[in-house]
Amino acid sequence: MSTNSTNRTVLTFDELPFQPVDDLSFMGVTFDFKVGGVDSTDANYADAGPGSIFFVQDPSLEGDAAGILTLDFDAPVSELEFGVALSTFGTLTPGFTVELFDGSTLVDEIEVDTTSLPIFTEGLFSFSDRDTPIDRVVIDFDDAAATRFAFDNLSFEKAGVTLIGTSNNDILEGGGDDDIIKGLNSKDLLIGLAGEDYLDGGDGDDLLFGGDGHDTLKGGNGQDSLIGGAHDDILEGGKGDDWLYGQEGNDLLNGGQGQDQLLGGFGHDTLIGGSGDNILTGGSGEDTFVLSTVGKVTITDFTDGEDLLQLDGLTFGQISIFEQNDDTIITTINNQPLAVLSGVDFGDITEADFVL
Incomplete structure (x- = not known):
């Protein structure tokens, strides 16, 4: 099992000991398993399945293919993926069907084909829709062709x-x-x-x-x-x-x-003052201060050799640099104010301090 900063959860079905999944709640999902409409214990967490194939690896969630597996999520999910293997030869079209629900509303029904492998056939289901997240998944396996299923690598991201x-x-x-x-x-x-x-x-x-x-x-x-x-x-x-x-x-x-x-x-x-008279403080790090004719900025902590001045709509040849009251003043050649570099020595500012 793993989670990360994007709120994706991955279950590989080795997180818990062997046990029936019916009514099992774990890591934001509740499992339900029924055969013929009746709760069944013939689908188990951390069970042996097909070994290691493409989308399914032991241990997995293994059970009776005649059953219906339901996943109820604690919170809506916008991304969902899992692999299914069935105990039969040949390609199945479909091998299993997935119903997606938002509450009691059926959002979509998706048929998933499976590809033939030695002894087993398997397929991958993948869903992504941030506009219509779902909170329930119902999986129906092709029990006419297979007697057992293995379900693995369940991955979902909360919406x-x-x-x-x-x-x-x-x-x-x-x-x-x-x-x-x-x-x-x-x-x-x-x-x-x-x-x-x-x-x-x-x-x-x-x-x-x-x-x-x-x-x-x-x-x-x-x-x-x-x-x-x-x-x-x-x-x-x-x-x-x-x-x-x-x-x-x-x-x-x-x-x-x-x-x-x-x-x-x-x-x-990167700090952009915008229009008006603005005060900019970069803080620690190598910061970039944007100078533009739409407004004037006072930069309180410009560090020569570390920070940069970015000219927006201007070139270095279109500006003037001079000193006033221990500050460095930058204007256009037409004397339009651009920036005040507080406490910065005028002689330290060269073309190397600017980027376009």
Whole structure:
């Protein structure tokens, strides 16, 4: 058995000792096995099957092919895969049939062909649909051709949730999956937690926490505060005077419109002030600060030889660099302000500090 940060669970049926699977709950899935509509103990976890073939390896879930195997998931899944072997020769079309349910609603019925191997025939079932996750799977084997089945390498990934706020001040919290969380027009608190989440504050002065995973945070309208969390995140302030903090990972921060404050945190971050007079702090790591004519930035911690200045729509020959009050000032050759490098010696800034 294994799980990882994308919330994928894999069962290879060696995790538990030999036992009937009927009514067995383990790692987010409950098994049910019936023969002729009656609960049966003739399907067992960690049993011997066909040995090691392509999609099935001993031990596996082995049982009577006349039975119906049902999987009920604790939470909806958007991806599902497993292998099936049947105790017969030849290619079967189909070898087994899979019904997918969302609650009591039949979402799809899929016939899976099996390919002939010595002694056994086997096939692989695979499902992926993030728009229509399922929470129940019913598997019917071709018992006219085979007397026994082996079921192995069950892999599934929980689906994320979509949360949409109201006109009130909402607190919306995702789960451990890839969630979509949207506020509306009030002061909302949006929390992504684990997974690769998408958070959109909408209107109002919102507070957004990405949490673990590669998240995308959009403040929308209002004076918003965005905190990326772990991993590589994208933070966009939108309209209003926003505060953006990438925290860990190599983050992309874009203030948007307004007088914004951007803090990269740990990692190699890219900071874009946007329009207005913005304050940029890279934090630790080799950071890139974007200079553009749409706004002016004050960079509080530029480190020569480590950080870089990226010119957006300009070349090095179109800018002027001079010193004022112990700061380095960068403008266009037409004296349009671009950046203030606080406490940086004018003589340290050369063309090598710039990228296009």
